[in-house]
Amino acid sequence: MNLFNIIDEIEKFDPELNDRLNPRRAAIKNITSFGSKVAMAAVPFAMGTMLKRAYGATAAPTVVEVLNYALTLEYLESSFYNQGAASAGLIPAAGASYINTVKDDENQHVAFLKTAITASGGTPVTSPKFDFTAGGGTGNGPFKGLFSNYTLFLKVALAFEDTGVRAYKGQAPNLLGNKDILTAALSIHAVEARHASAIRQLLGVSPWITSTATLGNDTGVSQVNGNYDGEQNVTQGPVNVTTLPSISGSTTSVAIATAAFDEPLSMDQVLALLVGTFIYT
Amino acid sequence: MKTSEQESIGGANMARRSFLRYAGLGVASAGLLATAACHKDHKVVVSGGIDIGAKGDLAILNYAYALEQLEAAFYIQVITTPYSGMTSDEKALFTSIRDHEVLHREFFKAALGGNAIPALTVDFSTIDFTKKSAVLGAAKAFEDTGVKAYDGAGYLIQDAGYLTIAGKIVSVEARHAALISNMLVAGSFAADDQVDSNGLNKSATIAEVLPIANTYLKTKVSATNYSYVA
Numbered sequence: 384m385n386l387f388n389i390i391d392e393i394e395k396f397d398p399e400l401n402d403r404l405n406p407r408r409a410a411i412k413n414i415t416s417f418g419s420k421v422a423m424a425a426v427p428f429a430m431g432t433m434l435k436r437a438y439g440a441t442a443a444p445t446v447v448e449v450l451n452y453a454l455t456l457e458y459l460e461s462s463f464y465n466q467g468a469a470s471a472g473l474i475p476a477a478g479a480s481y482i483n484t485v486k487d488d489e490n491q492h493v494a495f496l497k498t499a500i501t502a503s504g505g506t507p508v509t510s511p512k513f514d515f516t517a518g519g520g521t522g523n524g525p526f527k528g529l530f531s532n533y534t535l536f537l538k539v540a541l542a543f544e545d546t547g548v549r550a551y552k553g554q555a556p557n558l559l560g561n562k563d564i565l566t567a568a569l570s571i572h573a574v575e576a577r578h579a580s581a582i583r584q585l586l587g588v589s590p591w592i593t594s595t596a597t598l599g600n601d602t603g604v605s606q607v608n609g610n611y612d613g614e615q616n617v618t619q620g621p622v623n624v625t626t627l628p629s630i631s632g633s634t635t636s637v638a639i640a641t642a643a644f645d646e647p648l649s650m651d652q653v654l655a656l657l658v659g660t661f662i663y664t
Numbered sequence: 665m666k667t668s669e670q671e672s673i674g675g676a677n678m679a680r681r682s683f684l685r686y687a688g689l690g691v692a693s694a695g696l697l698a699t700a701a702c703h704k705d706h707k708v709v710v711s712g713g714i715d716i717g718a719k720g721d722l723a724i725l726n727y728a729y730a731l732e733q734l735e736a737a738f739y740i741q742v743i744t745t746p747y748s749g750m751t752s753d754e755k756a757l758f759t760s761i762r763d764h765e766v767l768h769r770e771f772f773k774a775a776l777g778g779n780a781i782p783a784l785t786v787d788f789s790t791i792d793f794t795k796k797s798a799v800l801g802a803a804k805a806f807e808d809t810g811v812k813a814y815d816g817a818g819y820l821i822q823d824a825g826y827l828t829i830a831g832k833i834v835s836v837e838a839r840h841a842a843l844i845s846n847m848l849v850a851g852s853f854a855a856d857d858q859v860d861s862n863g864l865n866k867s868a869t870i871a872e873v874l875p876i877a878n879t880y881l882k883t884k885v886s887a888t889n890y891s892y893v894a
Contacts (some may be wrong), residue, residue: 565818566819
């Protein structure tokens with residue numbers, strides 16, 4: 384991997400990254416002066432730390448940063464569905480209206496977010512490059528063949544939708560009290576959840592995420608286990624909800640407890656799940 | 665509905681009062697609740713109904729609690745008196761939704777503790793539970809209204825933790841809504857009755873949602889401080 388290329392590529396879709404990284408960027412460039420003293424194993428760690436710092440673990444992201452992050456995720460989804468819809472023979476007639484509805488919504492989200500970013504005084508990021516096989520640009524990842532295999536296509540769609548729901552949810556606190564932007568973000572969040580439910584119905588799995596002893600990853604593809612990690616949480620605020628009454632008794636099952644609440648992902652968690660696999664340089 | 669100034673009516677006020685006795689445990693919460701109590705004492709209380717109370721997170725949580733009580737009661741009835749021809753798959757789905765809504769209800773009840781509004785008495789006399797179309801139509805109305813209500817009230821929540829939990833619940837409601845819509849009309853999971861031309865789910869204010877909810881409630885819920893009196 385080439386760390387400097389990655390930084391350069393991220394800058395292309397996040398022009399403000401450079402500002403956030405400086406003077407760290409200079410420090411990273413100086414890594415070369417350490418030469419062989421820097422173990423290659425440390426590089427991905429450095430990358431993750433950098434993204435974390437850049438994207439908000441130490442300081443809450445601005446509204447424009449949240450919106451540009453959302454835009455990046457919508458680029459991913461819209462590009463995915465556009466390519467799927469353009470793949471001859473992929474989508475059977477029974478699924479066509481479903482996929483077209485989702486595709487149109489995702490493209491509308493891209494347009495809406497660009498407008499919202501500009502209206503907020505920001506500059507919309509440009510789209511990064513995508514490898515929907517999750518191969519990091521090789522086109523040879525675990526989802527290879529997804530545009531000629533409807534079930535595989537739906538599984539990737541499901542991972543994207545469920546992750547999108549988690550990603551928007553994770554940003555809500557960064558938009559606390561912002562009537563226009565928070566309401567819009569929650570409204571996109573709800574539409575992504577509607578999509579997730581519908582894609583799940585096309586796949587023939589439960590419309591909601593149920594985690595019991597194992598992760599609630601209904602794609603059956605272990606490469607996206609991380610996208611579902613955390614959904615097994617049963618503690619909401621101060622309450623372990625399995626201790627609350629249900630219809631059938633004085634406690635609630637883990638299955639009900641996990642299905643009744645979807646869980647958020649932070650910005651760095653989402654980027655770690657996507658960058659290097661679905662998003663590449 | 666006639667309103668009248670009353671010193672205290674219903675469990676919500678009583679509960680708040682008893683909670684206040686313990687509020688000294690935390691300086692910050694004592695301050696917050698003292699403000700709430702001050703407003704409450706001057707509040708117009710709806711005769712025969714309840715009010716979600718002074719502006720703030722407790723009011724929004726009670727608003728959500730009221731809606732979840734309504735949804736839970738509805739699906740309990742759906743399973744208790746299944747419509748004619750309900751398939752085993754349909755029954756399983758409605759049972760899951762019922763269980764989610766009951767847990768949402770119980771969560772808010774537990775989280776609110778002594779600040780919770782009382783249990784509401786529902787009135788489903790306008791819903792014919794023997795007919796699939798009537799049940800699905802009502803279910804769609806409840807789910808869609810629930811999603812719009814959470815989306816519309818999110819910005820009023822002041823605590824980031826509560827906002828996140830509201831987000832955790834609304835996406836599950838949206839999953840329900842999409843399922844129910846598809847059961848009515850295949851492919852209508854994000855149709856333009858609920859999703860606007862920007863691809864955004866529609867949202868609704870408290871003053872828009874409560875009149876709808878109250879058509880299914882004997883115990884009328886008001887939100888005087890959010891511009892709605894039943």
